[in-house]
Amino acid sequence: MIIRILLLLGLAAIGWFIFLRRNRLPFHLVTMFAMLAAGAVAVVIPQETDRIAQFVGVGRGADLIVYLAIVAVLFVLVHYFAKFVELEHKVTQLTRELAILRAEVERVVPPATAAAEPRATRPAPPPGEPDEPRAS
């Protein structure tokens, strides 16, 4: 069946992707490949998933897989949202430090013509020479 080929190709692609980024612990790699293998088994012999589904109280194996997949996707979603918020806090801290640091630096070396020219293109003072305090 075509669908089996498509699903197996999809699993293989995920496996290849994980293999390429194998900078994790061997435990992670083994776990991921075990899950992929379980998925491949479910694709090749779907009747077996029916037995497991009946055992846990779900009618069809396909339904069981859908339910599990939804829970897994939600888990991943929550996990990444938490990561995202954490990252936001870090960006905030960095931006704050940078803003205050720049203000402290400009207290010593005032931006002479901040309005006239973009700050990024202003040439740095030659090394070794003491900065003349510019008129402010």
Add this chain to the structure above:
Amino acid sequence: MPARGYNDAVMHSDRHDTWVVIAAYNEGAVIHDVVAGVKRAGWSVIVVDDGSGDDTAVHARAAGVTVVRHAINLGQGAALQTGIDFALRRGAHHIVTFDADGQHAVDDIPVLIAALADADLALGSRFLGSVEGASRQRMMLLRTAVLMSNRMSGLKLTDAHCGLRAFRATVAPRLRMTQNRMAHASELLRKTKTSGVRVVEVPCTVRYTEHSKRKGQGGFQAVRILFDYFFRAS
């Protein structure tokens, strides 16, 4: 009462220990006059330019105050906290938050500071004071916000999220805001309640101009604020 005549009693030199934190985002049109007004009254001013796309920082610097600039736009909560951190580094005794759009009155600042004589945090209240230029819908929205805010924070206040506040530097660590956007106001009230900061409300005058109304918070934003409050809590 300390509030009466306090304006005259405070010597100008004392005002340097009070830092007025102004968070500004694309306020180039009005920031100069707002900042100049506060500076003229003798307060120390720190403007936080929250990654504006316009010349807010230039106009604020032209008024002769220190400007710190966020390289990227983070939101009002983050900008205020940056200003508070800066003020603490400069040895602030009292910290005031003041909106950049010119809706607050500079004359309300000494009243807030006077209220800190026997409180840690003084909140400006539009409903104890007066509101100019607000539509009826806006007042309704604000009153609803007050009810919700009081339920959420457990405090009994007459106003919810007036941008004009003053607090002692000693309670700043307890009032540290982690909400980057507008939910910082609710966060501040929650931390006030849970950390036992002594809070008092002070009448203040809020004057909505066409400019401030355009930048103001609508009902739709309330949903986003609630989302931030509950799901971005840390």
